[in-house]
Amino acid sequence: MLRSVRERLTYSNVMATTAVFVALGGTSYAAITLPRNSVGSNQIRNESVRSIDVRDRTLGVRDLSTQARTSLKGQRGERGPQGPAGEVRTVNGQVIVKTNVTYKGDSANVAADSTSQLTVQCDSGRKVIGGGFRKDGGTDIGLRESYPSNNNTAWTVFVGNDDVPPAPAGRYTVTAICADVNG
Numbered sequence: 001m002l003r004s005v006r007e008r009l010t011y012s013n014v015m016a017t018t019a020v021f022v023a024l025g026g027t028s029y030a031a032i033t034l035p036r037n038s039v040g041s042n043q044i045r046n047e048s049v050r051s052i053d054v055r056d057r058t059l060g061v062r063d064l065s066t067q068a069r070t071s072l073k074g075q076r077g078e079r080g081p082q083g084p085a086g087e088v089r090t091v092n093g094q095v096i097v098k099t100n101v102t103y104k105g106d107s108a109n110v111a112a113d114s115t116s117q118l119t120v121q122c123d124s125g126r127k128v129i130g131g132g133f134r135k136d137g138g139t140d141i142g143l144r145e146s147y148p149s150n151n152n153t154a155w156t157v158f159v160g161n162d163d164v165p166p167a168p169a170g171r172y173t174v175t176a177i178c179a180d181v182n183g
Helices: 002-008 011-033 066-072
Strands: 088-091 094-110 114-121 126-137 141-149 154-161 170-182
Touching: 094 114, 094 126, 094 154, 114 170, 126 141, 126 154, 154 170
Parallel strands: none
Antiparallel strands: 088 094, 094 170, 114 154, 126 170, 141 154
16 A cells, blocks of 8 residues: 555645645644734735625724715705794693794714713703704714603703714704793
8 A cells, every 4th residue: 555655646746735734734823823803904904804804793983984984974954944833732632832932952072982962951841842963073973862851841962973082072062942832
């Protein structure tokens, strides 16, 4: 048997077998000796990582370039017209009169890579009938939550700033739409 192996032994067979062992040995060596998460952006060549190489839902907006983030945002539309005056209605047997609608607003800053919450309270005797959020400054400020609060007497907004420090703080405004509610 040893004789038949020697007869088939050629230079190309020996080199091919050696190449396989070197290739497998290098990969095994790297897998065993490199610490976890030790390969970073400095070791990866530009444009060498493709979409298929990234696990789904592992990248956030903050991982995208500013140009990519900007392309995801649409244009802001024009402000709509003032709505009609309130009306008298009956809801569940209770008469509700909505008149004298006012808007109350307040602004705040949100630091880079953080979140912020702001609540705008209606005046005494008024209920909130709507509200909203406007981004006033910053490149990557996003609305996380917007809802009526404090027994429907205020509007609360929760925002996040996905800009990476040392980016400056972003600014946002919260508006509460308040109305007299008599019953």
